[in-house]
Amino acid sequence: xxxxxxxxxxxxxxxxxxxxxxxxxxxxxxxxxxxxxxxxxxxxxxxxxxxxxxxxxxxxxxxxxxxxxxxxxxxxxxxxxxxxxxxxxxxxxxxxxxxxxxxxxxxxxxxxxxxxxxxxxxxxxxxxxx
Amino acid sequence: xxxxxxxxxxxxxxxxxxxxxxxxxxxxxxxxxxxxxxxxxxxxxxxxxxxxxxxxxxxxxxxxxxxxxxxxxxxxxxxxxxxxxxxxxxxxxxxxxxxxxxxxxxxxxxxxxxxxxxxxxxxxxxxxxxxxxxxxxxxxxxxxxxxxxxxxxxxxxxxxxxxxxxxxxxxxxxxxxxxxxxxxxxxxxxxxxxxxxxxxxxxxxxxxxxxxxxxxxxxxxxxxxxxxxxxxxxxxxxxxxxxxxxxxxxxx
Amino acid sequence: xxxxxxxxxxxxxxxxxxxxxxxxxxxxxxxxxxxxxxxxxxxxxxxxxxxxxxxxxxxxxxxxxxxxxxxxxxxxxxxxxxxxxxxxxxxxxxxxxxxxxxxxxxxxxxxxxxxxxx
Numbered sequence: 001x002x003x004x005x006x007x008x009x010x011x012x013x014x015x016x017x018x019x020x021x022x023x024x025x026x027x028x029x030x031x032x033x034x035x036x037x038x039x040x041x042x043x044x045x046x047x048x049x050x051x052x053x054x055x056x057x058x059x060x061x062x063x064x065x066x067x068x069x070x071x072x073x074x075x076x077x078x079x080x081x082x083x084x085x086x087x088x089x090x091x092x093x094x095x096x097x098x099x100x101x102x103x104x105x106x107x108x109x110x111x112x113x114x115x116x117x118x119x120x121x122x123x124x125x126x127x128x129x130x
Numbered sequence: 131x132x133x134x135x136x137x138x139x140x141x142x143x144x145x146x147x148x149x150x151x152x153x154x155x156x157x158x159x160x161x162x163x164x165x166x167x168x169x170x171x172x173x174x175x176x177x178x179x180x181x182x183x184x185x186x187x188x189x190x191x192x193x194x195x196x197x198x199x200x201x202x203x204x205x206x207x208x209x210x211x212x213x214x215x216x217x218x219x220x221x222x223x224x225x226x227x228x229x230x231x232x233x234x235x236x237x238x239x240x241x242x243x244x245x246x247x248x249x250x251x252x253x254x255x256x257x258x259x260x261x262x263x264x265x266x267x268x269x270x271x272x273x274x275x276x277x278x279x280x281x282x283x284x285x286x287x288x289x290x291x292x293x294x295x296x297x298x299x300x301x302x303x304x305x306x307x308x309x310x311x312x313x314x315x316x317x318x319x320x321x322x323x324x325x326x327x328x329x330x331x332x333x334x335x336x337x338x339x340x341x342x343x344x345x346x347x348x349x350x351x352x353x354x355x356x357x358x359x360x361x362x363x364x365x366x367x368x369x370x371x372x373x374x375x376x377x378x379x380x381x382x
Numbered sequence: 383x384x385x386x387x388x389x390x391x392x393x394x395x396x397x398x399x400x401x402x403x404x405x406x407x408x409x410x411x412x413x414x415x416x417x418x419x420x421x422x423x424x425x426x427x428x429x430x431x432x433x434x435x436x437x438x439x440x441x442x443x444x445x446x447x448x449x450x451x452x453x454x455x456x457x458x459x460x461x462x463x464x465x466x467x468x469x470x471x472x473x474x475x476x477x478x479x480x481x482x483x484x485x486x487x488x489x490x491x492x493x494x495x496x497x498x499x500x
Binding site: 008015018095097102 | 232362
């Protein structure tokens with residue numbers, strides 16, 4: 001008896017079918033903001049090499065409406081990346097036991113968020129005062 | 131004693147008869163139900179009273195056998211523990227996503243079963259144990275390390291949830307990798323090195339992008355996303371160990 | 383089964399992801415939102431201060447690490463997201479994505495070298 005003919009459904013557009021998938025895609029797409037910012041820094045660095053006038057012109061261009069808007073979008077996306085990064089962090093770590101008890105996932109997420117707050121404050125301090 | 135209140139719900143199911151249908155079609159029935167009835171019982175009503183040809187898998191009716199997995203309004207669920215009262219006025223039932231359809235709601239699970247076999251899902255002890263040595267001893271803490279991964283009922287919901295499996299059937303997949311991790315985490319087992327080949331492959335843990343929907347849909351709290359992603363670290367350690375000490379590759 | 387090379391790229395992805403998660407938001411806020419909008423004194427990022435930073439050993443390290451890891455993280459994720467969308471450019475896509483991250487790293491290194499030391 002030959003094998004019956006099975007039917008395979010098309011997978012295309014899978015990410016549109018479910019809010020969970022759509023949130024995943026947004027999370028993944030935050031990479032655009034990370035890349036864009038890195039390139040922005042690279043351009044800034046190049047302008048710095050070109051000298052005072054070029055660098056100051058670049059700084060002035062950042063203050064224009066479109067760059068401000070896009071950079072605010074980038075900020076939101078990178079913040080979302082940071083949040084989702086710590087959210088999935090427990091999945092990448094082995095079970096942690098402290099004092100004979102399992103450390104719950106929410107503690108790991110909170111630790112990550114706190115570390116981010118501390119690191120951000122360090123960056124803020126260094127940026128303003130060092 | 132008063133009769134429980136009966137309402138009607140419209141159950142729409144995918145139908146596919148190999149050889150007869152070129153592509154699947156949808157068919158709907160109006161099904162009387164009481165609030166305690168599961169989707170499975172709704173399907174059984176259809177089969178018993180309305181259309182005897184409707185084909186679906188089921189067994190225990192209590193979410194331990196893993197037979198009745200299906201897409202319910204697009205979400206992978208066990209039909210026996212999903213209730214019609216939550217889906218008024220209409221519910222759509224389809225076979226588990228990402229699997230080839232054999233007939234109606236029955237999918238071809240041969241690849242899933244092959245994946246489970248591929249991870250050496252059995253204890254591989256350090257040295258063979260004789261009866262005289264007695265049973266293995268394991269502390270509650272040691273069992274805690276692998277317990278949740280041992281709860282898998284092989285229902286396949288995680289494979290239906292996983293878009294990476296949907297796009298690439300060669301991916302080992304969540305349940306198989308959770309099963310692999312279950313054995314690696316068991317204090318009685320010493321077979322981690324033998325399982326690394328599966329872990330390290332492109333279609334091993336590296337096929338996963340941590341969508342995480344597998345753990346979301348798992349009816350048993352196995353958390354396969356965790357099992358897979360912990361092994362990315364193991365695979366990375368193994369990779370650099372192999373790079374630096376080729377002769378000792380894959381050793382514990 | 384062939385051993386995957388993913389661990390290399392995944393490690394870079396992970397390092398970049400962790401770095402951008404820890405300091406990304408604050409960095410972006412300060413450098414391209416707060417300063418241009420005047421929420422923070424423009425002096426913090428003026429030519430002299432920026433040059434002094436980029437000419438210092440710490441500054442060079444920070445700039446190189448941030449640019450490089452952000453790029454490796456982003457390009458690795460972009461590569462996988464294209465696959466998720468069903469866009470299959472072919473086996474060269476992986477080389478292109480990570481190659482661009484490497485290129486960005488090298489350009490950053492070169493520019494930092496050209497700036498010299500304080």
